[in-house]
Amino acid sequence: MNKEKIQKGNLFFSIVEKVTPIIAIIGALIIGSIVILLIGEDPIQVYKMMFGLAIGNRDGWGNVLFRATPLIFTGLAVAFAFRCGLFNIGGEGQVYVGAFLAAYVGFTFINFPAIILIPLTIAASAIGGAFWATIPGVLKAKKGIHEVIITIMMNWIAASFTFYLALLYKAPPTEAMRMAGVQQMIPHTSEIVEAARLPRIASILSKINIQFPAHNPLNVSFIIAIIAAFLVYYILWKTSLGYEIRAVGYNQTASEYAGINISKNIILAMMISGALAGLVGTNELMGYKFRWRQDLFTNLGFNGIAVALLGKNHPFGVVLAAILFGILSYGGALVNIFTGGKIPRELIMVIQAVIVILVVISDEIIKRVILRRKAE
Amino acid sequence: MKNITKNFPLVKANDKVIFAVKMGEIHALVGENGAGKSTLMSILYGLYQADEGEIFIAGKKVNISNPNKAIENKIGMVHQHFMLIPPLTVIENVILGMEPRRNYFFVDLNKAASDIKNLSEKYGFKIDPWAKIEDVSVGIQQRVEIVKVLYRGAEILILDEPTAVLTPQEVDELFKILKSLKKQGKTIIFITHKLNEVMEISDRVTVMRDGKVVGTKDTIHTNTSEIATLMVGREVLLKTSKIDQKTGKTVLRLEQVSAFNQNKYPVLKDISLSVKEGQILGIAGVEGNGQTELVEVITGLKPISSGKIYLYEHNITGLNPRKIRELNIAHIPEDRRKRGFIGEYSVAENLVLGSHYKPPFVKGSLIDFPAVHRYANKLIADYDIRPAVKENLLKSLSGGNQQKVIVARELQGEPVLLIAAQPTRGLDVGSIEFVHKQILNERSKGKAILLVSAELDEILSLSDEIAVIYEGRIVEILINKDIDRGKLGFLMTGGSSPGGKSNKTQYADTR
Numbered sequence: 001m002n003k004e005k006i007q008k009g010n011l012f013f014s015i016v017e018k019v020t021p022i023i024a025i026i027g028a029l030i031i032g033s034i035v036i037l038l039i040g041e042d043p044i045q046v047y048k049m050m051f052g053l054a055i056g057n058r059d060g061w062g063n064v065l066f067r068a069t070p071l072i073f074t075g076l077a078v079a080f081a082f083r084c085g086l087f088n089i090g091g092e093g094q095v096y097v098g099a100f101l102a103a104y105v106g107f108t109f110i111n112f113p114a115i116i117l118i119p120l121t122i123a124a125s126a127i128g129g130a131f132w133a134t135i136p137g138v139l140k141a142k143k144g145i146h147e148v149i150i151t152i153m154m155n156w157i158a159a160s161f162t163f164y165l166a167l168l169y170k171a172p173p174t175e176a177m178r179m180a181g182v183q184q185m186i187p188h189t190s191e192i193v194e195a196a197r198l199p200r201i202a203s204i205l206s207k208i209n210i211q212f213p214a215h216n217p218l219n220v221s222f223i224i225a226i227i228a229a230f231l232v233y234y235i236l237w238k239t240s241l242g243y244e245i246r247a248v249g250y251n252q253t254a255s256e257y258a259g260i261n262i263s264k265n266i267i268l269a270m271m272i273s274g275a276l277a278g279l280v281g282t283n284e285l286m287g288y289k290f291r292w293r294q295d296l297f298t299n300l301g302f303n304g305i306a307v308a309l310l311g312k313n314h315p316f317g318v319v320l321a322a323i324l325f326g327i328l329s330y331g332g333a334l335v336n337i338f339t340g341g342k343i344p345r346e347l348i349m350v351i352q353a354v355i356v357i358l359v360v361i362s363d364e365i366i367k368r369v370i371l372r373r374k375a376e
Numbered sequence: 377m378k379n380i381t382k383n384f385p386l387v388k389a390n391d392k393v394i395f396a397v398k399m400g401e402i403h404a405l406v407g408e409n410g411a412g413k414s415t416l417m418s419i420l421y422g423l424y425q426a427d428e429g430e431i432f433i434a435g436k437k438v439n440i441s442n443p444n445k446a447i448e449n450k451i452g453m454v455h456q457h458f459m460l461i462p463p464l465t466v467i468e469n470v471i472l473g474m475e476p477r478r479n480y481f482f483v484d485l486n487k488a489a490s491d492i493k494n495l496s497e498k499y500g501f502k503i504d505p506w507a508k509i510e511d512v513s514v515g516i517q518q519r520v521e522i523v524k525v526l527y528r529g530a531e532i533l534i535l536d537e538p539t540a541v542l543t544p545q546e547v548d549e550l551f552k553i554l555k556s557l558k559k560q561g562k563t564i565i566f567i568t569h570k571l572n573e574v575m576e577i578s579d580r581v582t583v584m585r586d587g588k589v590v591g592t593k594d595t596i597h598t599n600t601s602e603i604a605t606l607m608v609g610r611e612v613l614l615k616t617s618k619i620d621q622k623t624g625k626t627v628l629r630l631e632q633v634s635a636f637n638q639n640k641y642p643v644l645k646d647i648s649l650s651v652k653e654g655q656i657l658g659i660a661g662v663e664g665n666g667q668t669e670l671v672e673v674i675t676g677l678k679p680i681s682s683g684k685i686y687l688y689e690h691n692i693t694g695l696n697p698r699k700i701r702e703l704n705i706a707h708i709p710e711d712r713r714k715r716g717f718i719g720e721y722s723v724a725e726n727l728v729l730g731s732h733y734k735p736p737f738v739k740g741s742l743i744d745f746p747a748v749h750r751y752a753n754k755l756i757a758d759y760d761i762r763p764a765v766k767e768n769l770l771k772s773l774s775g776g777n778q779q780k781v782i783v784a785r786e787l788q789g790e791p792v793l794l795i796a797a798q799p800t801r802g803l804d805v806g807s808i809e810f811v812h813k814q815i816l817n818e819r820s821k822g823k824a825i826l827l828v829s830a831e832l833d834e835i836l837s838l839s840d841e842i843a844v845i846y847e848g849r850i851v852e853i854l855i856n857k858d859i860d861r862g863k864l865g866f867l868m869t870g871g872s873s874p875g876g877k878s879n880k881t882q883y884a885d886t887r
Contacts (some may be wrong), residue, residue, distance in 0.1 A: 238743060240732055247718050250720045255718075
């Protein structure tokens, strides 16, 4: 019975299903413009300013991608675990631990050459995150304890523990501080050595004579993030490991039947997820501030959940969603400054939250429509 | 119902259906899955609206826009899956939504109880109104569903595959009830797959295929093969032809295997049995008597507490599912949605499920997609999986085709032992024929087959020997020759027959 039509119908819905985030973004911008109108500003002007400043020039793009980088990592982390049926809420803690381990390596092995120390520091951030995620992974796999509860609790532990470690490895007071007799206001570690730092994109581009502002914080970590996205895609859809991880995510009992070791795959998925979250350390630490300071990382893990949701748990979707959040975050910050504070930064957070809510709603609506159509 | 047409997007589920039921008759409605029976009944019960057509009851045109309207028109439906609340009593379940009141606020349970008692006595239901649903058998639960419908004053009852979940004895009881309902002037529409039930209970039968009614017959003027031909649109072999053949070496042997469930409650007790090359051993039993666990312990999905399992001379006790698979034991799982496939994976991906990790399907740690696709194309053609598109997600296929994918996958590796659990559950006549052919084909190739089924007909037509399982124990192993169905049903429900061969002697024989 008209199979061609059925195929076309399915295709139509699968397309609609994939573009729900775009519908959600448009919806969120409309809601945002109502808020702007209520504040008494012209939404078109504000949006023009926001997008113009964020992506109308190279410096803006650099800042957007810099802000997107950590969200790519944490978004990939959430997406990867999700493909195995796990909800890794622990990105926050995994980021703290991964970045701290990287900092420790970076300020401890001060005599190593860059060619060894950079890979070592990158590995440290991944291992730190992986370690922190493996604990809930093992508890889930072996004892069936829900990963959401454990990862949330481990976020608190990580926050307090790394804060404590930061006090322990506090940077010595500078000359000026000693003269004034004051302590550090925000606890932070010593800087990692030159040899552990990632070069900025500006310095690379200048070598091949491309104009890019030298003060722009965009660094090599962004390239690592893009490579990570490709790797995640490759692992999930091209390897037998990915086949098993997704199989466990879709149907554990059928996976068990097929001889797939569920525990092993759950632990591995959490480990890889944690490693991805930990890699945030390459951006904020190795490419930007060069020292561990807690507020550098705050909320990156949580925002990763929103990014993964918006990106439909697909690595390339995550990259796009992270860039959108980068645009909103950087553009929003500038609009706040340029309007003299009339358009508060918080408005951007509202828009981000509305996008997430609308994605969830439109997903649910589409799902119901499809279900109803399949009712017979 | 006159000229009922219902279009679903892309599918014409009902196409100018004319369906007439006489007052006071039992009318069977048969057809393959997706033939449009359920849609038609859903329209009658007000769950769907017809795009075209009219419904008449006793010559009067009615408009049934929702189930409440259906109840007003004295139409009631008993669904295949019961809609009961287990911790509540029979009364509470029956009156739910139309509780008799006392002084506005209080539910008058005593009045309800006496009403239900009256109904029960009138039609021979034999139910205790004060029993809790969770404490009564499936057969009783079904009667409660029927009482629920009668309590709401239904004159026309629609029963959707009511026998699917019942034991032979319970089916007999149900038929008695249906006959007494008929005697009291009720009209019954009986949806079923099973042709022998049509012959036994119905006055007339309507056959549907592809959304159309292909015929309405007086039951006494037709026979099962005519109905089957109408259903499928071609001739169907209803009786599987099985030739006697010599059996070979013992392939599978269980020695006093016991197992517990999660609550440490024994679910398998000292099970001993064996299957030989070229032999089909059928496990007969009412569902939930340990069949699931029996299959799971053999396939390594469930640990055992004592006993030993041998494949030929190898002790395979305690091996994990992957190791068991690698020994060429094929397993068609009883619940295909739960165990048999991954709905979100494509046909091709599902065809390699279980061997996805080894050559020829992987190179290094990468899946060799060209190899997987070539393999899938071959199996799709060999087993006539439809639609023949390897990229389709498995969840989009019909039940019969999903089962074909599983059968194709499991039989491909030339298994030494095939464990087929409920292999035709929920399938239509055409697919059942296909699966039975495949199983008999394996038998003729000299493979050992363990067949678990809740369908007595399936067990009786395929098995060489039949082991009856009751409460986790094999009560008897019988040679499948001139077995009396009544006796089998008796054994399945816990009776033991002094005349039969006991489990112990059978065990000694096969050793």
